[in-house]
Structure formats: C-alpha cells, structure tokens
C-alpha cells in the first residue's frame with residue numbers, strides 16, 4: 001500500500017509515456033517547445049509495464065492513467081495498454097490526450113483494454129484553438145473525440161482550461177456542445193505549471209467565475225450533497241441531470257486532503273504530488289538490477305514523504321522545476 005504520514009492511501013497512478021507534445025498550448029509550453037528527454041533517459045515499454053505491474057500487484061494501485069506530454073506520440077502505447085490490461089488484478093485504464101491521432105487509434109486502444117479517455121479541448125472556435133495551441137489541428141481533435149465515443153471509450157471526458165482574453169467567455173458554449181454530443185465536460189483552473197512561468201493568479205479564470213457563467217444559462221445542482229471524496233472535480237448535475245459538468249479547482253479549492261495519486265514520469269521518477277519539488281529515482285534502481293521488492297520499497301518511501309498540500313496558497317510557493325508536460329499532467 002502507498003501510505004503517507006497524513007494517512008492518505010494512493011490508489012491512482014499517473015504514468016507519463018513521453019514528455020513530447022505536438023501542440024504548444026500557451027499555458028503549458030513555449031512556442032519553440034522544450035528540451036525533450038533523450039531516448040536513453042526514457043523508460044522502455046518493458047520498464048513501464050514492470051513498474052505498473054509492481055504498482056498494481058504490490059502497492060494497491062487500482063487505476064492507471066496514461067498521460068504525457070502527448071501519450072499518443074509514444075509508438076508503443078497500444079502494446080503498453082494491452083500488457084497493463086492483462087495484469088491481475090486488472091486496473092482501470094484510461095488515457096489523457098489532446099485527441100490528435102485518436103481517430104486512428106481509438107478502436108485499437110479499446111481492443112487493447114483501454115476503458116476511457118479524457119480529451120483536452122479548450123475552444124470550439126478553430127481560430128482560437130490555433131492561437132491557444134499554436135497549431136491548426138482543431139478538426140483532428142473533434143474527429144478524435146467522436147472516434148473515442150464511437151469506440152465506446154466512455155464516458156469521454158473533455159478537459160478545458162479557460163484563458164483570460166482568449167476563451168474566457170466560452171464556458172456555456174462548451175457545455176452546450178458537450179451535452180449535445182454526449183461528452184462529460186470538466187473545467188480545470190489554470191495552474192502554475194507552465195515552462196515559461198507565465199502564470200499569474202490575478203489573471204486566472206477561477207472556478208467561481210466559471211460557475212457564474214454557467215448558471216446564467218443552465219441549472220446546476222451539486223451531484224452529491226457533501227462528499228467529494230478523492231475526485232478532483234466537483235460535479236454538478238446539469239438541468240436536472242443525468243448530464244454532469246465538473247470543475248477542477250486545483251488552485252482555489254484544492255483537494256489535497258483527499259488526494260489518492262502517485263505519479264511516474266517518462267524517465268522513471270516517482271512524484272508524490274504534481275507540485276512536489278522532489279522526485280524519487282526508480283529508473284536507476286531498476287536499471288541496476290534491483291528486485292521488485294526493492295522497487296516497491298523505494299516507491300513506498302517516496303509516498304510516505306508526501307506533503308499535506310500543494311503549497312499553492314503559501315506566498316513562498318515555488319513552481320516545481322519541471323513543467324506539467326515533463327511531469328505528466
């Protein structure tokens with residue numbers, strides 16, 4: 001079990017398959033991209049599957065989410081999913097993607113055992129998409145979403161980040177479109193995890209503001225009376241349900257107290273929090289021939305030291321050295 005000193009137990013593993021991405025979202029990375037990890041630094045497919053196996057069989061992980069960077073850029077993604085789906089006990093498997101290439105791979109991913117996808121889409125306007133991501137790929141994302149739904153990778157969730165002056169007026173339109181197309185929309189507050197350190201609290205579109213926009217057009221009722229559990233998204237039933245909308249208020253209403261996550265970067269470092277400033281090196285131990293039991297012990301030790309909170313509310317908050325794309329979002 002992955003326990004920390006505050007009594008939290010991690011059961012949800014985020015695995016980054018690559019730090020590379022084919023978009024350049026302004027809230028994530030600069031136009032020119034980043035210094036990518038060199039191939040020898042990346043875990044191989046076998047190494048990833050071994051670590052996921054240890055997490056599932058020895059550490060109590062029940063859910064595995066593949067992410068990145070853009071996980072669909074990893075050539076072995078379907079094989080990795082297939083091998084993780086064969087583990088006993090079988091974990092829930094999902095993938096967070098920008099949707100580019102999903103139209104081609106959705107069925108293969110489903111056949112390999114993927115349960116669900118989250119697709120990131122911040123705008124319905126192709127020209128805004130191009131300004132926000134610096135790429136002309138809006139059509140590909142829409143096609144990817146449709147393919148995921150048709151392949152049964154459901155519920156297909158959409159992650160949207162609102163940016164001041166770009167798409168901050170789009171919450172109601174995004175929700176209306178998501179309802180029409182049977183996608184479950186969640187808004188994510190912009191977090192200070194961009195490589196260029198451009199995040200400013202005053203500029204952030206808050207959960208409160210998003211909810212204000214939505215309630216001008218829809219009736220929202222909290223999904224559960226009080227229990228949010230470890231789910232990062234607070235969810236509301238829309239117009240009486242069953243459709244829902246979520247808001248992940250990582251900055252203004254953090255959910256650290258109920259956090260059940262652990263993370264593995266594409267270069268084999270365990271992180272106990274998205275905002276942690278320390279990592280634990282499993283790759284070196286793995287490549288120096290340590291047995292599963294020792295890797296599990298290192299992972300347990302990494303989680304034991306998890307801090308109470310992300311520290312975002314502390315004036316001395318320092319951004320982690322690595323940006324979101326390198327950690328795995």
Ligand SMILES: C[S@@+](CC[C@H](N)C(=O)[O-])C[C@H]1O[C@@H](n2cnc3c(N)ncnc32)[C@H](O)[C@@H]1O
Nearest residue numbers: 027028068069070096097098120159190191329
């Ligand atoms: C880092 S991406 C990785 C997976 C994949 N490339 C994608 O686009 O979904 C995961 C999620 O993090 C979100 N994200 C990236 N930078 C962010 C930031 N600074 N604040 C909030 N969300 C962010 C993206 O919008 C996306 O929904």
